[in-house]
Amino acid sequence: MTSRNFRPNRRSVLGGMGAVGLSFGLPGTGRAAEGTVNFYNWDTYIGETTLAQFTDATGVKVQYDLFADNEELFAKFRNGNPGYDLIVPTNDFVERFIVADLLEEIDHAKIPNLANIDPAFADPAHDPGRKYSVPYMWGTIGIGYRKSAVSTPPTSWADLYTSEEYAGRIALLGEPTTVFQMAFKLMGKSMNDWSDENLAAAEAMLIAQKKNITAFAPDNGQDLLLAGEVDLAMEWNGDVLQVMEEDDDIGYVVPKEGTMVWEDDLCIPKGAPNPDGAHALINHILDAEQGAEIADFIYYATPNAAARTLMDAEYTENPAIFPAGEAMEKSEVSIFSGQETLAKIDAAWTRVRAAG
Amino acid sequence: MEHYRQNLRAFAAFFVPSAGWLLVFFVVPLAIIFVYSVSETISLTEIKTTWTFENYARLLEPEILTLFWRSLWLAGISTVICLCVGYPVALVIATAPAKVKPWLLLLIILPFWTNLLIRTYALLNILGTRGRLNGLLEWIWTQGDRALTFIGLGAYDLIGEDFEPITFLGRWSGVIIGLVYVHLPFAILPIYASLEKLDRSYLEASLDLGAGQWRTFRSILLPMTMAGVMTAAIITFIPMLGSFLTPALLGRGQVDMIANVIERQFKGANELPFGSAMSLFLLYVTFIILAIQSFAASRGSRRGIK
Numbered sequence: 001m002t003s004r005n006f007r008p009n010r011r012s013v014l015g016g017m018g019a020v021g022l023s024f025g026l027p028g029t030g031r032a033a034e035g036t037v038n039f040y041n042w043d044t045y046i047g048e049t050t051l052a053q054f055t056d057a058t059g060v061k062v063q064y065d066l067f068a069d070n071e072e073l074f075a076k077f078r079n080g081n082p083g084y085d086l087i088v089p090t091n092d093f094v095e096r097f098i099v100a101d102l103l104e105e106i107d108h109a110k111i112p113n114l115a116n117i118d119p120a121f122a123d124p125a126h127d128p129g130r131k132y133s134v135p136y137m138w139g140t141i142g143i144g145y146r147k148s149a150v151s152t153p154p155t156s157w158a159d160l161y162t163s164e165e166y167a168g169r170i171a172l173l174g175e176p177t178t179v180f181q182m183a184f185k186l187m188g189k190s191m192n193d194w195s196d197e198n199l200a201a202a203e204a205m206l207i208a209q210k211k212n213i214t215a216f217a218p219d220n221g222q223d224l225l226l227a228g229e230v231d232l233a234m235e236w237n238g239d240v241l242q243v244m245e246e247d248d249d250i251g252y253v254v255p256k257e258g259t260m261v262w263e264d265d266l267c268i269p270k271g272a273p274n275p276d277g278a279h280a281l282i283n284h285i286l287d288a289e290q291g292a293e294i295a296d297f298i299y300y301a302t303p304n305a306a307a308r309t310l311m312d313a314e315y316t317e318n319p320a321i322f323p324a325g326e327a328m329e330k331s332e333v334s335i336f337s338g339q340e341t342l343a344k345i346d347a348a349w350t351r352v353r354a355a356g
Numbered sequence: 357m358e359h360y361r362q363n364l365r366a367f368a369a370f371f372v373p374s375a376g377w378l379l380v381f382f383v384v385p386l387a388i389i390f391v392y393s394v395s396e397t398i399s400l401t402e403i404k405t406t407w408t409f410e411n412y413a414r415l416l417e418p419e420i421l422t423l424f425w426r427s428l429w430l431a432g433i434s435t436v437i438c439l440c441v442g443y444p445v446a447l448v449i450a451t452a453p454a455k456v457k458p459w460l461l462l463l464i465i466l467p468f469w470t471n472l473l474i475r476t477y478a479l480l481n482i483l484g485t486r487g488r489l490n491g492l493l494e495w496i497w498t499q500g501d502r503a504l505t506f507i508g509l510g511a512y513d514l515i516g517e518d519f520e521p522i523t524f525l526g527r528w529s530g531v532i533i534g535l536v537y538v539h540l541p542f543a544i545l546p547i548y549a550s551l552e553k554l555d556r557s558y559l560e561a562s563l564d565l566g567a568g569q570w571r572t573f574r575s576i577l578l579p580m581t582m583a584g585v586m587t588a589a590i591i592t593f594i595p596m597l598g599s600f601l602t603p604a605l606l607g608r609g610q611v612d613m614i615a616n617v618i619e620r621q622f623k624g625a626n627e628l629p630f631g632s633a634m635s636l637f638l639l640y641v642t643f644i645i646l647a648i649q650s651f652a653a654s655r656g657s658r659r660g661i662k
Contacts, residue, residue, distance in 0.1 A: 030567070069623075071623035071624045072623060074623075075622060075623050075626075078401045078626070079401070096400060099400055100399075100400040100401045101401075102401075136536075168523075174609050176620075176624060176625070177624070208649070210610070213610070214526055214608065215525070215526055215608035215609060215610070216608065216609025216610070217608065218604065218609070227484065227486055228485075228486050229485055231485055231526075254580070288627060311375075338395060339399060339400050339626060340626075342624070342625055342626050343370050343397070343625055343626075343627055343630075345623060345624075346620055346621070346625030346627065347409065347417075347419075349620070350420070350423070350612075350617055350620075351419045351619075352425075353609060353612040354419040354420075354422040354423050354612065355419075356432070356610070
């Protein structure tokens with residue numbers, strides 16, 4: 001979910017830069033003057049006027065920087081906060097930040113607009129009681145595909161992981177955790193069961209399939225799909241929605257074995273220079289109208305129930321944004337697996353990447 | 357010239373800033389990396405220095421050796437191509453009229469005015485299966501197919517029934533093209549410099565005395581510009597060995613080199629000690645290459661063609 005650049009006119013090369021580990025966003029160190037909130041977010045993951053309206057309403061300026069992926073975000077904070085007040089990690093990374101004791105507790109009293117959030121999001125497994133996080137957006141991973149290039153639409157992760165049918169036309173994500181987890185789903189296992197047998201089986205599956213895979217895309221699978229370089233791409237739903245708007249021939253499906261349901265959260269890192277400003281900005285983002293403007297622009301699913309009531313059916317009834325049915329019932333949330341598992345995952349991933 | 361002890365103040369004025377720079381931006385970071393490389397990851401954010409050699413032992417895991425080996429031979433082949441392409445280009449520039457020479461040199465240097473990332477994205481656009489290069493090849497194929505049909509051979513599919521685009525991205529070929537493209541100027545410039553310094557009368561003498569063009573190149577020109585060729589080889593090979601961006605983008609995750617694994621240790625794997633050990637190992641390899649080169653160079657100059 002590296003590049004959240006939904007609208008084509010908003011696209012920048014920055015997502016791609018981040019995808020290969022470069023990011024030119026300067027940390028806000030030393031600029032945290034009175035009345036500035038340093039907000040560190042994904043690319044194109046906010047409404048067009050959300051931040052300007054916040055400054056107009058409160059007089060607090062927003063210093064807005066972009067990061068490209070969760071791993072980069074964590075790497076920047078592991079040795080201390082470089083000067084940010086508000087960050088947007090994904091649920092399993094929220095857990096990672098909590099385990100590493102890098103997050104400030106959220107003061108619910110300062111965020112009255114929390115009442116707008118769908119109660120289903122009140123007590124998630126990754127942050128019981130929402131002590132450290134406020135839900136921002138959620139989504140799924142699925143298969144984006146070119147309708148005219150497939151005889152029947154793909155329905156299973158097997159189409160990507162084991163089938164010969166689409167040899168040379170497949171892009172997988174370049175992120176090891178997710179790629180292994182979807183292999184686990186295909187094997188009928190829980191995606192949070194990192195047993196050695198599961199990992200070894202998934203590794204063997206990927207090494208065998210590697211010759212049929214065109215790219216382990218650093219989150220530009222949707223671009224490869226749009227350019228016609230591949231016909232099937234494992235991608236984050238919002239990224240596929242983005243290219244579906246440019247090209248009617250592209251579809252999105254959540255495979256029948258189920259998928260990962262992820263959630264990005266607003267969090268205040270320890271050592272934030274302006275926690276009050278961060279709370280005020282969270283409250284502003286959670287406002288019903290602001291939330292609707294953001295969701296309408298970035299086209300990810302919002303947990304803001306009040307905002308959803310303000311939006312049209314094209315958004316609220318879009319199956320690619322709010323998927324339903326059996327596949328969703330089999331879906332899971334990724335749980336942070338611990339440092340030792342990270343090393344294990346990387347070793348297996350290196351063997352996959354070195355093969356062939 | 358004065359001995360530095362006689363003018364300590366002037367000496368200090370030059371020495372302190374440069375030594376300070378080296379200390380802060382070279383020695384200290386390298387020392388930190390070294391300490392990391394003999395440490396253990398004990399939690400998400402904590403690293404404990406235990407003076408272990410485990411991280412270095414992990415370099416012997418087969419997949420790491422495979423990736424080191426792949427980096428070596430990809431960089432090796434690309435270096436050879438750089439030299440083979442770079443030498444004639446340098447020769448053309450060196451022998452060009454004085455008026456044209458600066459313009460040719462400018463053309464070589466011009467790509468540096470564009471960021472490497474942008475140039476690599478341009479290569480992605482050119483080398484894709486639906487890219488410009490395959491577009492050109494398809495056009496040539498179509499013309500050929502038409503010509504064959506015109507002379508009545510169309511039914512035999514002599515050049516294939518349909519145009520088959522060539523896959524570069526995600527293959528060794530694409531990464532090698534990228535490495536050569538990025539590093540070629542570094543090969544041309546030192547060879548050009550050594551050709552410039554060369555006394556042309558040696559070549560005339562060789563030709564006058566009956567040696568052919570090839571013999572003159574092999575026995576006179578090449579040995580006398582060998583220093584430039586060696587420099588070119590070193591300054592293309594070493595950065596290629598640690599190349600990150602080119603395999604990351606053009607290799608599409610199918611042709612990882614060692615730098616891609618190192619990057620993951622500092623991000624996803626969160627294994628700074630192992631990443632540090634690999635970085636240092638790459639540095640040691642570089643030192644060994646440089647040592648061999650300077651050894652060879654000193655032997656060469658002693659034996660020397662004078």
